[in-house]
Amino acid sequence: MFSYCADPDTLDTMRWFACYLTTGVHKSFYLAFFKVLLLLAITAPVALGFGFAGAMAARSHLPPLRWLGKVYIAVVRGVPDIAFFLFFVIALDQAVEYLRHRMLCPDWEQPIRQGADFVVCQAAKMPLGTAPQFVHETYGFFIAVFTFAIVFGAFAANVLYGGMRAVPRAQLETAAAYGMSQRQTFWRILVPQMWVYALPGLSNLWMVLIKATPLLFLLGIEDIVYWARELGGTKTSRFTSYPHGDWRVWYFLFLLVFYLAFTRVSEIALERLMLRLTHGQATSGGEVQRKAAAS
Amino acid sequence: MKKIIPGAVALALTAGMAPAQDNTIRMGTEGAYPPYNFINDAGEVDGFERQVGDELCKRAELTCEWVKNDWDSIIPNLVSGNYDTIMAGMSITAEREEVIDFTQNYYPPTASAYVSTAEGVDVMSAIVAAQTATIQAGHVAETGATLVEFATPEETVAAVRNGEADAVFADLDYLVPLVEESGGELVFVGDKVPLGDGIGMGLRESDTELRDKFDAAISSMKEDGTLNDMLRKWFGEDTQVYGEDGGTGSGS
Numbered sequence: 001m002f003s004y005c006a007d008p009d010t011l012d013t014m015r016w017f018a019c020y021l022t023t024g025v026h027k028s029f030y031l032a033f034f035k036v037l038l039l040l041a042i043t044a045p046v047a048l049g050f051g052f053a054g055a056m057a058a059r060s061h062l063p064p065l066r067w068l069g070k071v072y073i074a075v076v077r078g079v080p081d082i083a084f085f086l087f088f089v090i091a092l093d094q095a096v097e098y099l100r101h102r103m104l105c106p107d108w109e110q111p112i113r114q115g116a117d118f119v120v121c122q123a124a125k126m127p128l129g130t131a132p133q134f135v136h137e138t139y140g141f142f143i144a145v146f147t148f149a150i151v152f153g154a155f156a157a158n159v160l161y162g163g164m165r166a167v168p169r170a171q172l173e174t175a176a177a178y179g180m181s182q183r184q185t186f187w188r189i190l191v192p193q194m195w196v197y198a199l200p201g202l203s204n205l206w207m208v209l210i211k212a213t214p215l216l217f218l219l220g221i222e223d224i225v226y227w228a229r230e231l232g233g234t235k236t237s238r239f240t241s242y243p244h245g246d247w248r249v250w251y252f253l254f255l256l257v258f259y260l261a262f263t264r265v266s267e268i269a270l271e272r273l274m275l276r277l278t279h280g281q282a283t284s285g286g287e288v289q290r291k292a293a294a295s
Numbered sequence: 296m297k298k299i300i301p302g303a304v305a306l307a308l309t310a311g312m313a314p315a316q317d318n319t320i321r322m323g324t325e326g327a328y329p330p331y332n333f334i335n336d337a338g339e340v341d342g343f344e345r346q347v348g349d350e351l352c353k354r355a356e357l358t359c360e361w362v363k364n365d366w367d368s369i370i371p372n373l374v375s376g377n378y379d380t381i382m383a384g385m386s387i388t389a390e391r392e393e394v395i396d397f398t399q400n401y402y403p404p405t406a407s408a409y410v411s412t413a414e415g416v417d418v419m420s421a422i423v424a425a426q427t428a429t430i431q432a433g434h435v436a437e438t439g440a441t442l443v444e445f446a447t448p449e450e451t452v453a454a455v456r457n458g459e460a461d462a463v464f465a466d467l468d469y470l471v472p473l474v475e476e477s478g479g480e481l482v483f484v485g486d487k488v489p490l491g492d493g494i495g496m497g498l499r500e501s502d503t504e505l506r507d508k509f510d511a512a513i514s515s516m517k518e519d520g521t522l523n524d525m526l527r528k529w530f531g532e533d534t535q536v537y538g539e540d541g542g543t544g545s546g547s
Contacts (some may be wrong), residue, residue, distance in 0.1 A: 024338035233449040
């Protein structure tokens with residue numbers, strides 16, 4: 001990075017750190033922060049979508065749809081995250097490759113399952129074996145987003161389901177008395193009011209999601225915790241120009257500050273959102289706002 | 296949702312339908328076990344296995360790409376086809392042979408050693424740290440010692456430094472640089488233990504053709520002495536090397 005970095009052994013402390021903190025590996029570390037933030041930014045809305053669909057399905061009048069919603073919520077909530085991440089991702093990847101194999105290589109004769117091996121033709125590989133590493137990483141990233149969204153979607157579905165049931169029955173009956181259809185009642189009366197009941201649960205989920213990102217390395221994505229562990233580990237002078245002892249505690253301290261700052265900002269944002277959502281609602285929070293405005 | 300999902304699947308199915316080429320081989324490694332494999336300052340995979348692997352690919356006329364993967368899931372991801380080989384300091388053992396195939400070894404049967412902070416620790420009854428799912432962990436479990444397992448090699452050594460374990464049991468070559476640079480804090484204790492059938496490249500059992508290619512390449516590297524040169528470069532002049540007949544003799 002800097003011209004004086006050629007021979008780190010001779011540098012004074014300040015310059016040594018300037019060089020050390022700008023090595024290629026450290027850039028990967030900084031990049032990992034963006035990866036984590038991007039993952040959260042994509043996963044949160046997608047998971048909320050899964051949750052909404054799951055909650056709608058679970059309270060549907062059609063029995064098959066209702067069962068589907070309830071089974072989704074029960075199964076995904078019941079399976080440990082780590083098992084889900086190890087099993088489901090590989091299964092999903094294999095399912096995609098199996099479908100592609102069926103479409104692209106119809107005259108393939110060997111069995112797909114050979115002992116423990118999963119063998120599909122080269123053209124069915126997802127992504128292709130010849131694709132650059134960047135494509136593999138992007139594909140892995142979206143598999144991760146999808147998996148996170150399914151897991152957190154199930155929890156969100158349960159929260160939203162509870163939120164929908166918490167809306168006072170009288171509101172829905174009044175809507176029916178005004179001649180609204182089921183669909184109108186749902187979208188115009190139920191959904192706008194349920195958020196205030198669902199938000200505390202959803203904000204918990206958001207906090208847990210922020211902290212769940214180290215599961216990413218199970219999927220082969222190098223997240224910030226992986227890099228902190230890797231960079232902080234003891235480095236001997238044979239393998240690096242910047243030997244140091246066990247510095248993991250400093251790297252993890254940095255992560256601690258990052259996560260605390262991030263969750264604090266989230267808390268503030270969620271509090272503001274809560275204030276907006278309670279406005280005009282028939283809840284104790286809404287009542288407080290009404291009285292404050294009246295006096 | 297109903298409209299989106301088939302669309303996404305169709306997109307996934309048609310994405311990148313370029314003509315298939317069979318010769319890009321993805322090489323899986325851990326990247327946390329110097330000098331076998333580690334991440335260098337530039338953020339790339341480096342080490343003995345990187346050098347050997349690149350040479351093997353050149354000789355077998357394959358294009359290779361290195362991929363990092365967590366040790367715990369390194370075998371499941373291989374059999375599932377996410378990469379094609381494992382070169383991660385993985386010893387050839389009967390247990391692993393049941394799930395995957397190995398080439399002949401490119402590193403002679405390894406000596407493993409105990410390291411502690413104090414001389415005179417009885418490694419047969421002490422608390423010994425080892426990396427999960429390694430032959431070292433298996434060995435410690437068979438002795439009378441109490442085994443504590445860690446996910447990465449780094450943590451096993453840290454456990455000894457902070458007193459959580461009395462000794463660490465790992466490959467000798469991993470421990471040597473650490474002991475040398477510890478300034479006397481770490482010392483070797485007990486006897487060295489030869490374990491496993493050497494380190495080989497792991498492949499899917501169905502990939503016999505690829506295994507034969509790499510086997511032939513390893514043979515040719517053993518014959519012309521390039522493998523021995525690399526062994527000496529990464530593990531020092533006193534390391535075990537391959538003899539004329541491809542067997543192992545010690546020292547140089």
